[in-house]
Amino acid sequence: MPAFRLSADVAAAFPDTLIALVTATGLRGHESWPGTAAALTGLERQLADGSWQPADENDPRIGAWHTAYRSFGTNPRRIRPSVDALGRRLAKKGALPRINPAVDSYNVVSVRHGLPAGAFDLDRVAGEVVIRRADGTESFTPLGEPDTIENPKPGEIVYADTTDVLTRHWNHRDAHRTRVTEDSTRVVFVLETLHADRDGHLLTAAAGELRDLIAPHAEQTMVRHLGPADPEVTV
Numbered sequence: 001m002p003a004f005r006l007s008a009d010v011a012a013a014f015p016d017t018l019i020a021l022v023t024a025t026g027l028r029g030h031e032s033w034p035g036t037a038a039a040l041t042g043l044e045r046q047l048a049d050g051s052w053q054p055a056d057e058n059d060p061r062i063g064a065w066h067t068a069y070r071s072f073g074t075n076p077r078r079i080r081p082s083v084d085a086l087g088r089r090l091a092k093k094g095a096l097p098r099i100n101p102a103v104d105s106y107n108v109v110s111v112r113h114g115l116p117a118g119a120f121d122l123d124r125v126a127g128e129v130v131i132r133r134a135d136g137t138e139s140f141t142p143l144g145e146p147d148t149i150e151n152p153k154p155g156e157i158v159y160a161d162t163t164d165v166l167t168r169h170w171n172h173r174d175a176h177r178t179r180v181t182e183d184s185t186r187v188v189f190v191l192e193t194l195h196a197d198r199d200g201h202l203l204t205a206a207a208g209e210l211r212d213l214i215a216p217h218a219e220q221t222m223v224r225h226l227g228p229a230d231p232e233v234t235v
Helices: 008-013 034-049 060-071 082-093 101-113 196-217
Strands: 003-006 018-025 117-121 129-133 157-160 165-168 186-193 220-226 232-234
Touching (some): 003 220, 008 129, 018 196, 034 101, 060 082, 060 196, 082 117, 101 117, 101 196, 186 196, 196 220, 220 232
Parallel strands (some): 003 129
Antiparallel strands (some): 003 232, 018 220, 117 186, 129 157
């Protein structure tokens, strides 16, 4: 099973980072996930009746990621953190995209709690995954663009395995190779905060909610945490 590691450089720059890793094995992505469907429609109903709004860049949860992006040279209003882009899309369209049950599950949890989320198909991951600064030589193939190759900028924070980059701009966009599909059976879902002291309870709640959506459709689930105090975990 692969290890996930937070590099010393990133841990020093963002010392209150906390990442929840929700692992699912024996995932059944082709069956109906009624809990996820209900969570999506329920959140969209709350938006429509005005009882809930997604967090925007004025919210400290999103603002922290804007500050982080600027620190490594990314303009967050042009290249937005995933949760920011997803919340803006929801506010504009009134609905979240339906991709597949696993992806839909982390999307609804992400936007509900204002925390970036993503996932990797572990059968497509090569070796350990490190959250680190790019050196400019790496390659990245964006999700949905298998014929496109990008090169992250030196200093940009990325998730990378031993083959290439799995996310750009920390959590802006995932790679095509490790995308989660209905056929994915071993998946690690990722939820992140830069302020564990302030938002750690939200991360705990979000990880629990995500696990509850996934568990009826998996043989086994587990939650682990990655941060400066515990910079490496095996999933």
